[in-house]
Amino acid sequence: xxxxxxxxxxxxxxxxxxxxxxxxxxxxxxxxxxxxxxxxxxxxxxxxxxxxxxxxxxxxxxxxxxxxxxxxxxxxxxxxxxxxxxxxxxxxxxxxxxxxxxxxxxxxxxxxxxxxxxxxxxxxxxxxxxxxxxxxxxxxxxxxxxxxxxxxxxxxxxxxxxxxxxxxxxxxxxxxxxxxxxxxxxxxxxxxxxxxxxxxxxxxxxxxxxxxxxxxxxxxxxxxxxxxxxxxxxxxxxxxxxxxxxxxxxxxxxxxxxxxxxxxxxxxxxxxxxxxxxxxxxxxxxxxxxxxxxxxxxxxxxxxxxxxxxxxxxxxxxxxxxxxxxxxxxxxxxxxxxxxx
Amino acid sequence: xxxxxxxxxxxxxxxxxxxxxxxxxxxxxxxxxxxxxxxxxxxxxxxxxxxxxxxxxxxxxxxxxxxxxxxxxxxxxxxxxxxxxxxxxxxxxxxxxxxxxxxxxxxxxxxxxxxxxxxxxxxxxxxxxxxxxxxxxxxxxxxxxxxxxxxxxxxxxxxxxxxxxxxxxxxxxxxxxxxxxxxxxxxxxxxxxxxxxxxxxxxxxxxxxxxxxxxxxxxxxxxxxxxxxxxxxxxxxxxxxxxxxxxxxxxxxxxxxxxxxxxxxxxxxxxxxxxxxxxxxxxxxxxxxxxxxxxxxxxxxxxxxxxxxxxxxxxxxxxxxxxxxxxxxxxxxxxxxxxxx
DNA sequence: GTCACCAATGTAAGCGCTTACATCATCATT
DNA sequence: AATGATGATGTAAGCGCTTACATTGGTGAC
Numbered sequence: 029x030x031x032x033x034x035x036x037x038x039x040x041x042x043x044x045x046x047x048x049x050x051x052x053x054x055x056x057x058x059x060x061x062x063x064x065x066x067x068x069x070x071x072x073x074x075x076x077x078x079x080x081x082x083x084x085x086x087x088x089x090x091x092x093x094x095x096x097x098x099x100x101x102x103x104x105x106x107x108x109x110x111x112x113x114x115x116x117x118x119x120x121x122x123x124x125x126x127x128x129x130x131x132x133x134x135x136x137x138x139x140x141x142x143x144x145x146x147x148x149x150x151x152x153x154x155x156x157x158x159x160x161x162x163x164x165x166x167x168x169x170x171x172x173x174x175x176x177x178x179x180x181x182x183x184x185x186x187x188x189x190x191x192x193x194x195x196x197x198x199x200x201x202x203x204x205x206x207x208x209x210x211x212x213x214x215x216x217x218x219x220x221x222x223x224x225x226x227x228x229x230x231x232x233x234x235x236x237x238x239x240x241x242x243x244x245x246x247x248x249x250x251x252x253x254x255x256x257x258x259x260x261x262x263x264x265x266x267x268x269x270x271x272x273x274x275x276x277x278x279x280x281x282x283x284x285x286x287x288x289x290x291x292x293x294x295x296x297x298x299x300x301x302x303x304x305x306x307x308x309x310x311x312x313x314x315x316x317x318x319x320x321x322x323x324x325x326x327x328x329x330x331x332x333x334x335x336x337x338x339x340x341x342x343x344x345x346x347x348x349x350x351x352x353x354x355x356x357x358x359x360x361x362x363x364x365x366x367x368x369x
Numbered sequence: 370x371x372x373x374x375x376x377x378x379x380x381x382x383x384x385x386x387x388x389x390x391x392x393x394x395x396x397x398x399x400x401x402x403x404x405x406x407x408x409x410x411x412x413x414x415x416x417x418x419x420x421x422x423x424x425x426x427x428x429x430x431x432x433x434x435x436x437x438x439x440x441x442x443x444x445x446x447x448x449x450x451x452x453x454x455x456x457x458x459x460x461x462x463x464x465x466x467x468x469x470x471x472x473x474x475x476x477x478x479x480x481x482x483x484x485x486x487x488x489x490x491x492x493x494x495x496x497x498x499x500x501x502x503x504x505x506x507x508x509x510x511x512x513x514x515x516x517x518x519x520x521x522x523x524x525x526x527x528x529x530x531x532x533x534x535x536x537x538x539x540x541x542x543x544x545x546x547x548x549x550x551x552x553x554x555x556x557x558x559x560x561x562x563x564x565x566x567x568x569x570x571x572x573x574x575x576x577x578x579x580x581x582x583x584x585x586x587x588x589x590x591x592x593x594x595x596x597x598x599x600x601x602x603x604x605x606x607x608x609x610x611x612x613x614x615x616x617x618x619x620x621x622x623x624x625x626x627x628x629x630x631x632x633x634x635x636x637x638x639x640x641x642x643x644x645x646x647x648x649x650x651x652x653x654x655x656x657x658x659x660x661x662x663x664x665x666x667x668x669x670x671x672x673x674x675x676x677x678x679x680x681x682x683x684x685x686x687x688x689x690x691x692x693x694x695x696x697x698x699x700x701x702x703x704x705x706x707x708x709x710x
Numbered sequence: 711g712t713c714a715c716c717a718a719t720g721t722a723a724g725c726g727c728t729t730a731c732a733t734c735a736t737c738a739t740t
Numbered sequence: 741a742a743t744g745a746t747g748a749t750g751t752a753a754g755c756g757c758t759t760a761c762a763t764t765g766g767t768g769a770c
Contacts, residue, residue, distance in 0.1 A: 035512060167421070
């Protein structure tokens with residue numbers, strides 16, 4: 029019960045218990061290898077000293093951490109939340125700890141975070157999307173840290189991925205929109221240069237146009253950042269131009285919800301005057317009025333399987349192949365035929 | 370360009386560059402102390418080897434990490450997202466890295482995460498709320514890791530806090546509700562046993578009742594978990610009882626939005642038939658129809674100031690005093706006088 | 711009684727890094 | 741030319757832990 033500031037070490041515990049440091053270490057790591065009476069003495073000492081092992085030292089000596097790192101573009105909205113929560117729950121169950129960092133959708137920050145988590149001894153990494161410089165992949169290979177990409181699927185990419193086909197999923201939704209009779213389509217997307225999910229989703233819409241013999245270049249596309257306010261602003265812009273779209277397809281639900289809010293503020297009726305669609309099917313989609321037509325992504329399943337896959341990669345040190353999950357188109361109230369001309 | 374799996378160390382770099390390990394270390398930590406020509410040689414070696422410092426070793430030798438840990442109850446919804454994002458941005462600006470862990474609103478998991486982050490060398494910790502066992506506070510003191518509590522304010526608590534008065538804020542909102550004429554009030558709250566914010570908010574409603582000479586025990590309170598679906602379910606329960614409330618006050622916006630969704634599904638008009646209020650003023654609140662009456666919490670400001678305060682604690686190793694931020698009541702469409710009897 | 715064997719514990723060598731201190735060259739000052 | 745600053749670099753001692761290997765003493769087989 030000394031009140032001085034002093035952090036007890038393994039050595040202190042050993043002395044207090046009258047054993048060697050090796051024995052204390054064994055008590056902590058493989059208790060069955062030390063006889064009960066000794067073990068009791070040691071744990072008594074540990075408690076009375078308030079000892080807690082130093083992680084850094086431990087890692088250095090044992091060279092593994094049971095830690096998985098995840099770097100997501102943002103924590104600010106719910107896109108990644110559900111999947112990540114499932115990811116973490118599964119990891120916990122298997123005895124791993126999750127460390128999360130966010131990159132604010134910026135490649136250089138992501139790179140910095142990757143290095144930081146690797147340096148901290150992450151045994152494996154979960155990343156979002158395939159858009160990153162190849163030297164950082166090289167770095168991961170050199171360091172021998174397995175990495176898994178989620179939220180997208182690309183069997184040809186350098187890193188294995190577990191996710192869905194953003195392009196195909198969006199094409200399916202766009203096909204519905206076109207079949208309803210819409211011909212002037214607006215798109216609100218995130219930056220397609222640095223965000224492969226956004227890029228692929230836009231490509232999916234273009235694919236659908238081609239199939240329907242429409243000129244994909246006629247799409248009115250606005251690129252912005254993910255966020256409700258951005259969606260609102262982009263909607264206002266699209267809708268106030270001449271020849272404005274009768275359907276606005278958004279790169280995700282957050283943008284779509286922003287668009288719907290703006291529509292309401294401008295007294296534009298959804299879906300009578302204009303249809304709006306999203307992507308992700310986060311909880312939000314069912315909360316707004318009318319409910320949002322969107323693409324359902326199996327976030328929890330993806331998160332759980334990502335955890336299993338990544339642990340597998342870490343443990344077996346072998347490569348795994350990419351997994352494609354399927355999505356569903358969710359038709360809800362925000363999509364209807366275009367108004368009569 | 371060797372392809373074998375081998376992680377280069379400081380020593381390898383030193384040899385490759387023909388200098389001592391000390392010089393390499395200096396290049397990394399205080400480059401101005403190394404002459405340019407040497408520095409170039411070293412960085413060349415670093416790049417050609419793909420060297421990346423080992424964090425554990427570094428921490429052990431230098432005994433600080435420039436890392437701040439945060440443990441939040443959940444990542445699953447947006448309650449903590451905005452504040453945490455601001456927290457992280459401020460930390461980054463000051464050269465600190467943020468590590469986030471989540472506790473799923475469970476005390477024992479929180480404790481485990483605290484130990485884990487401390488063991489990983491977090492220089493300081495951000496925690497949410499004051500409800501935790503005292504031995505874990507003792508642990509933090511022994512380990513000499515400063516911790517700051519956010520999302521609530523309590524000048525008398527053991528740990529310093531930066532936040533707002535949950536009780537007073539909710540009382541202010543409840544007073545509005547009562548002034549509008551509501552007499553039968555329902556409450557949807559998170560678990561008040563383990564969540565001090567939830568407890569204080571309910572207390573605030575009771576305070577308002579007392580002031581209005583109403584019996585606080587007449588409140589119809591349902592405790593549930595935070596989540597849209599939970600809110601919906603609780604709403605259905607409250608509304609279908611006899612003598613059902615004319616106003617339902619929710620512990621946060623997420624619950625409130627769930628309640629509104631359920632109202633819509635049950636064809637109950639908000640606010641004509643029943644009023645609904647939230648707490649937090651997350652983006653969601655302005656997206657639903659009608660917009661949600663709630664308490665505005667200055668999340669970003671709180672996050673930013675928490676970062677500054679915590680860094681200050683870490684650097685100066687001195688205690689700081691708690692800071693109280695003020696909240697605003699946001700009156701929006703979801704609150705109206707009760708229907709005529 | 712001797713020996714081999716085994717379980718319990720101790721000894722000590724690192725793990726990769728930082729940093730106090732020592733060394734050495736350089737250069738302005740006297 | 742001798743002196744002392746000054747700045748650049750090297751030397752080596754840990755940081756707290758794990759673990760291969762060494763030691764010890766007790767067991768049962770012969």
